[in-house]
Amino acid sequence: MYRAFYSLSRKPFTKEIETKHLFPSKSFTELMARLNYLKDSRGIGVVVGEPGAGKTSVLRNFALSLNPSLYKVIYFPLSTGTVMDFYRGLCYGLGEEPTFRKVDLFKQIQEGVTSLFYEKKITPVFILDEMQLSNNKFLNDLSILFNFTMDSDNPFILVLAGLPYLLDRLALSHNQSLNQRIIMRYKVTPLDKEEVKNYILHHLELAGAKFEIFSPQAVEAIATRSRGWPRLINNLATNCLLYGCQKRLECIDEEAVIKSAQEAGL
Numbered sequence: 265m266y267r268a269f270y271s272l273s274r275k276p277f278t279k280e281i282e283t284k285h286l287f288p289s290k291s292f293t294e295l296m297a298r299l300n301y302l303k304d305s306r307g308i309g310v311v312v313g314e315p316g317a318g319k320t321s322v323l324r325n326f327a328l329s330l331n332p333s334l335y336k337v338i339y340f341p342l343s344t345g346t347v348m349d350f351y352r353g354l355c356y357g358l359g360e361e362p363t364f365r366k367v368d369l370f371k372q373i374q375e376g377v378t379s380l381f382y383e384k385k386i387t388p389v390f391i392l393d394e395m396q397l398s399n400n401k402f403l404n405d406l407s408i409l410f411n412f413t414m415d416s417d418n419p420f421i422l423v424l425a426g427l428p429y430l431l432d433r434l435a436l437s438h439n440q441s442l443n444q445r446i447i448m449r450y451k452v453t454p455l456d457k458e459e460v461k462n463y464i465l466h467h468l469e470l471a472g473a474k475f476e477i478f479s480p481q482a483v484e485a486i487a488t489r490s491r492g493w494p495r496l497i498n499n500l501a502t503n504c505l506l507y508g509c510q511k512r513l514e515c516i517d518e519e520a521v522i523k524s525a526q527e528a529g530l
């Protein structure tokens with residue numbers, strides 16, 4: 265209903281945003297550059313950030329930027345199953361029918377990676393998201409699973425993504441075999457105030473906005489309350505639009521941001 269009130273041709277601030285329309289913030293651009301470095305060097309990289317910082321969005325963008333005749337992306341969020349489901353998922357991702365026992369699965373995955381890289385000249389790119397849900401046993405398994413030709417070559421790219429405490433977990437002494445092999449680490453930073461302003465404008469333009477919907481003070485209030493985290497900006501801005509429409513506010517001001525944030529418990 266707020267769409268009609270604010271003359272928008274589609275809903276802004278949604279998570280269905282197309283990858284090509286993602287806002288190129290400084291952190292987004294920097295992380296893309298780091299991921300491209302990892303692409304060229306191959307090996308293991310880690311991406312961490314607060315909830316809603318934009319990790320999965322950048323990874324999605326990176327995955328789509330890869331030439332499918334040279335790279336095979338296998339994306340796996342750890343929230344969707346058990347560790348064994350994950351190994352089976354890797355097998356399926358590599359185009360193999362998974363075997364039953366873990367030792368056989370490991371061999372199968374390693375052979376799948378080797379054959380893809382050395383014979384078919386395709387680099388497998390494993391993106392393991394929500395890694396904060398993994399346990400130490402699994403982290404240890406990864407260092408064994410991704411050890412090829414006695415660690416002399418990396419026929420793969422592995423990106424581990426998760427909340428910031430993933431880095432602390434990796435720093436623990438029993439995770440050193442994996443930790444020492446990480447060649448790229450990046451912590452996503454929040455948008456600064458100027459970026460929040462441009463981020464909001466960007467979303468509104470994509471939604472076909474024809475006039476200024478948020479006052480500069482409202483934008484400032486959203487920047488302060490969201491601390492620059494994209495998901496929080498989206499939630500706050502959407503609640504402001506709902507509130508503004510309900511109160512028939514043509515322009516959303518600072519007070520409307522505060523009231524709608526309170527109502528939504530943000």
Ligand SMILES: Nc1ncnc2c1ncn2[C@@H]1O[C@H](COP(=O)(O)OP(=O)(O)OP(=O)(O)O)[C@@H](O)[C@H]1O
Pocket residue numbers: 278279280281285286287288289292313314315316317318319320321322426427494495498
């Ligand atoms: N650069 C961007 N441009 C436009 N929207 C973005 C951008 N980055 C993040 N978003 C939006 O913010 C929301 C959160 O982003 P995302 O899911 O990537 O965060 P995350 O860091 O993976 O969070 P979590 O830790 O909860 O998995 C998404 O709805 C996404 O569309």
Ligand SMILES: [Mg+2]
Pocket residue numbers: 319320321393394
């Ligand atoms: Mg995510």
